[in-house]
């Protein structure tokens with residue numbers, strides 16, 4: 001079986017974008033791939049904004065969400081990133097093989113940095129974690145030698161950097177130390193946009209939550225967000241990302257939730273207006289969220305712990321073996337062997 005690695009950071013509750021851009025794919029792939037899916041809790045502290053209590057709760061809740069969406073712990077290796085110390089250690093080693101210029105060029109770094117307030121003297125107190133996020137992400141991936149990494153389109157640049165770092169180290173140390181992973185981005189759901197601003201992606205850390213569907217919010221709140229989503233004045237259900245980006249985003253969400261094609265949706269609503277379309281989409285969302293939230297409630301802390309324990313030993317063995325191999329190639333003395 002080909003191997004897959006991916007994760008999500010527990011910065012806050014999950015959004016519909018997180019589900020459609022990543023978890024939906026994980027569930028579809030679990031029968032045909034060897035999967036390593038984790039909660040990226042070390043990434044969640046890179047902005048320095050999360051409290052310990054939130055981190056703990058969001059981490060456990062993200063495991064519940066994975067399960068509620070249908071990830072089967074008998075098929076998928078589910079784990080919490082920080083329980084594998086190898087991620088942080090390999091992250092450090094990779095950071096030392098990366099240039100400041102490369103990290104400064106990352107779009108996510110620029111976007112997230114821009115959200116930090118400027119001081120009176122014009123400077124910004126930016127957390128270093130934001131800058132080195134991609135090298136930790138490279139470690140998350142390269143530790144497990146995956147064939148593919150399924151992500152939303154916003155993470156494409158980070159995967160490309162991961163590939164560059166891996167190739168650079170392989171060349172520099174004349175080895176095949178790292179397998180070069182390929183990225184998988186599913187066209188549908190690859191980038192769900194904010195319901196109030198189609199220029200920005202729907203994101204957990206959006207400054208305003210009006211255009212973000214949080215999967216664990218009360219369902220009526222989420223349905224209202226669909227009904228009041230920004231649309232143009234044409235009142236025509238047409239998929240045109242440039243001219244009608246707001247309705248195109250809603251059609252995309254409709255397509256992902258119903259598994260209808262975009263053409264079929266446009267045909268179905270050819271003679272109807274935005275009001276009817278939004279109401280139907282809100283109903284679809286309601287069904288989807290009710291089924292998810294029902295399941296989410298059924299996993300208590302003990303069950304979550306059992307799930308995490310289940311794959312711990314296997315994941316640990318793989319991570320440790322790869323880290324040991326890297327340390328040796330880079331010239332670190334292995335106390336047990338010398």
Ligand code: AQP
Pocket residue numbers: 007008009010011012015017018019020021022040150151152153154155189190191192193201202203204205206
């Ligand atoms: N709007 C989106 N559309 C499609 N896919 C998305 N993803 C995130 N937002 C969308 C995908 O979800 C996975 C997990 O993302 P993450 O939590 O690790 O980090 P992120 O990409 O930075 O996601 P957020 O929601 O924007 O989180 P915050 O606000 O905490 O940074 C990834 O595969 C991502 O592509």
